[in-house]
Amino acid sequence: MIELKDITKRFADGQRALTVLDSLSLHVDEGEFIAITGESGAGKTTLLNILGTLLPADEGQYSIRGEKVEVSDETGVERLCHLRNKEIGFVYQDHRLLPQFTVLQNILLPTLATKTTSTEEEQQRALSLLEFTGILPLKDSPVTQLSGGEQTRVAICRALINQPAILLADEPTGQLDVANTQTIATLFQQVNTQFHTTIIMATHSAEMSKVAKKTYLLKEGKLRVKN
Numbered sequence: 001m002i003e004l005k006d007i008t009k010r011f012a013d014g015q016r017a018l019t020v021l022d023s024l025s026l027h028v029d030e031g032e033f034i035a036i037t038g039e040s041g042a043g044k045t046t047l048l049n050i051l052g053t054l055l056p057a058d059e060g061q062y063s064i065r066g067e068k069v070e071v072s073d074e075t076g077v078e079r080l081c082h083l084r085n086k087e088i089g090f091v092y093q094d095h096r097l098l099p100q101f102t103v104l105q106n107i108l109l110p111t112l113a114t115k116t117t118s119t120e121e122e123q124q125r126a127l128s129l130l131e132f133t134g135i136l137p138l139k140d141s142p143v144t145q146l147s148g149g150e151q152t153r154v155a156i157c158r159a160l161i162n163q164p165a166i167l168l169a170d171e172p173t174g175q176l177d178v179a180n181t182q183t184i185a186t187l188f189q190q191v192n193t194q195f196h197t198t199i200i201m202a203t204h205s206a207e208m209s210k211v212a213k214k215t216y217l218l219k220e221g222k223l224r225v226k227n
């Protein structure tokens with residue numbers, strides 16, 4: 001499903017370059033559920049942003065289903081937008097929900113990339129996802145009135161609305177208590193088993209790592225299998 005080969009990413013750090021990812025390789029099969037752990041600053045967000053095509057790598061190859069992903073390739077912009085919108089769902093650590101919209105409107109936003117209204121089918125899907133995540137009664141609430149755990153669930157629904165093959169999540173439970181983390185962990189597990197979505201998430205949480213099928217440690221720019 002996903003192949004990263006010799007990915008290197010550097011950031012300018014004063015006069016020197018800081019190498020965050022150092023010839024990193026990763027192979028992800030369809031349906032896998034992967035947790036990526038590592039110290040703060042290890043490069044987890046950088047890696048997820050590269051996987052989400054939000055950031056170009058400096059070196060190395062990235063392919064999805066054997067097709068090369070070229071983030072800086074101008075001619076491939078349309079394909080990249082399609083890939084980003086249809087194939088990849090992203091849950092950001094800070095949710096990035098739009099405060100002026102309701103729960104349902106936030107979830108339907110990714111369906112409006114190329115048109116002005118959501119289809120009946122997309123609206124039905126949004127309602128099913130709300131039910132699946134247990135927040136259907138909140139569908140017309142402004143997202144600003146929701147708790148952190150509820151906002152995380154909205155972010156998960158929004159990431160899944162276009163039925164992506166891949167779900168990327170950056171510390172989805174970063175700000176949640178143990179009970180809410182457990183709820184989200186179970187949800188991720190259900191998404192993986194019921195929708196067969198391939199999941200890659202960065203997490204500091206032991207509860208979240210526990211539900212993943214495989215855990216990697218990101219250290220010194222490289223990934224090592226932890227279990």
Ligand SMILES: Nc1ncnc2c1ncn2[C@@H]1O[C@H](COP(=O)(O)OP(=O)(O)OP(=O)(O)O)[C@@H](O)[C@H]1O
Pocket residue numbers: 011012020038039040041042043044045046047
């Ligand atoms: N746009 C940028 N410009 C310069 N340096 C950056 C940039 N983005 C990230 N970095 C640096 O790259 C390193 C890795 O950052 P990253 O956000 O990927 O870490 P992380 O593992 O996600 O950390 P955390 O657990 O705190 O979220 C850090 O040293 C950070 O300061």
Ligand SMILES: [Mg+2]
Pocket residue numbers: 044045046170
């Ligand atoms: Mg991070």
